[in-house]
Amino acid sequence: MNRPDVVIVGGGIAGASLGSLLAEQASVLILEMENRPGYHATGRSVAFWEETYGGPAIQPLTTASGPLLGAPDPDFHDGSFLSPRRTLHIGRAEDEEARDRLVASFAGKVDLRAVDPRAIVPGLRPDWVLGVLEASCQDIDVAALHQACLRRFRRLGGEVRTSTRLLAAQRAGGAWRLETSDGPVECGTIVNAAGAWADQVAQACGAAPVAITPMRRTVVQLRVPSLPSPDLPLVMDLRERFYFKPEGAGRLWLTPHDEEPSPPCDAAPEELAVAQAIARFESAVDWPIAAVEHRWAGLRSFAPDRVPVFGFDPDVPGFFWFAGQGGFGIQTAPAAALLGRALFAGEGLPKEIAGLDVQAYGPARFR
Missing domain, CATH: 3.30.9.10 (D-Amino Acid Oxidase, subunit A, domain 2)
Incomplete structure (x- = not known):
């Protein structure tokens, strides 16, 4: 993949889940700075799905994710990612x-x-x-969920490039040129799914940080x-x-x-x-x-208001935020990925997340 449509920075659950959907319609490259995806927050989760965890602002994403985790598409994963806990x-x-x-x-x-x-x-x-x-609280098989996302991503033609850091990026002529530790990459859109490094990635791309x-x-x-x-x-x-x-x-x-x-x-x-x-x-x-x-x-x-940041940056064309999930990124991953895909494509919300307040997640609220 020499010039993907989309580069996702970060291969944890955020980048993997969104990538597994974006790869349906675009060529996608995930850049992961560690030697394996999920090394940081994804690999250190206490692994539960709890509707009240994170408060009322997070609950709609968590609740919408429950059925998707409990009964995923058989082509995605054989069986449930959840088991009873309370x-x-x-x-x-x-x-x-x-x-x-x-x-x-x-x-x-x-x-x-x-x-x-x-x-x-x-x-x-x-x-x-x-x-x-x-x-309603249940345990989540985090490793199985993450691997299922990556497996689907690769099956759709996506590429994961590990041990690769984004160093800088510039946009010109409607495209991005990225300087990485593994050489230059060009793409149409950058997705910032870099977790704790999200503000650093934004600054490397010339976007204002949102104080994550x-x-x-x-x-x-x-x-x-x-x-x-x-x-x-x-x-x-x-x-x-x-x-x-x-x-x-x-x-x-x-x-x-x-x-x-x-x-x-x-x-x-x-x-x-x-x-x-x-x-x-x-x-x-x-x-x-x-x-x-x-x-x-x-x-x-x-983020400062403890609500995730999903959507295109209002000031930097072709720069998409998918960050700030706090400690709730795994339990909200399926619904968040559906929301991210809808925002990325400029489409209406699918039935699984119908009724979500899209504006509550947009990066424009910090400008």
């Missing part, structure tokens, strides 16, 4: 306001039910008396032999100070729900965040920890 939001007596705010924010949109959390989670400490069950900020999120894998069951729900603190999810028998993934601004990088966990996670976990349940088996961190990248 979420239990928990709080102490003083967290009633947070509980009521959660329920009110999603009234009529997500089925939330008040429960006694101690009846669902054995070993929950007695001061955790508030519970809201979100039965990478935030570090720390996760630890604990060995907890007394974990009652691997089928327990994802447990989330109503005040968003921690959540944990069983990951097989006797193991779980835990985060202190940290959001520390970070430069774009190969994120590493901070010891203070690991200690905070364990302290908050131990304040919630009485399950002894046998070992901290693994720890990692990823970058969740947010």
Whole structure:
């Protein structure tokens, strides 16, 4: 592919999912700076689909993605990407306001039910008396989803070029000339799906950044032999100070729900965040920890209003934003890709995402 119609910068779930649709009608090249796609945020997800996660602005994309993840086209993937989990939001007596705010924010949109959390989670400490069950939450097979997108992309003729960085780009005569670490590339349109590097990519192309900020999120894998069951729900603190999810028998993934601004990088966990996670976990349940088996961190990248940025740049022709998905890019990927394709082609929304407020995602809101 010497001169593709479209170059997508970034091969994570954003670039792969959108690329798998754009390649139906155009020649598409994905540039991935790492030696394999999905090395950063996509490969470090805690891997769940939860309708309330991310708040009311994200919920429509998440809800629309549910059926597409649960029953994908057989030509795309054989079987579901989802498996049952549930979420239990928990709080102490003083967290009633947070509980009521959660329920009110999603009234009529997500089925939330008040429960006694101690009846669902054995070993929950007695001061955790508030519970809201979100039965729709499911685990996502992130690796299978990402690989299915890349597989479809390649089947349609798309090319993925790894270990290739975008260095600079200039537009002239209705086309782009890109300077990359693997040599020059020409194309008609650039798609910025670069995650934590999205603003840097914009600046390399002469577009104004939109202040997308990478935030570090720390996760630890604990060995907890007394974990009652691997089928327990994802447990989330109503005040968003921690959540944990069983990951097989006797193991779980835990985060202190940290959001520390970070430069774009190969994120590493901070010891203070690991200690905070364990302290908050131990304040919630009485399950002894046998070992901290693994720890990692990823970058969740947010626009200033914490809403994704999808659409053509209002000032730079041929430059398309597909970034700022925060920590919700995987659970919203199918719907976001459909939206991205519609915006890219200037078409109406397909039935799966009919009713979405397209203007809410446009980059013009920052100009």
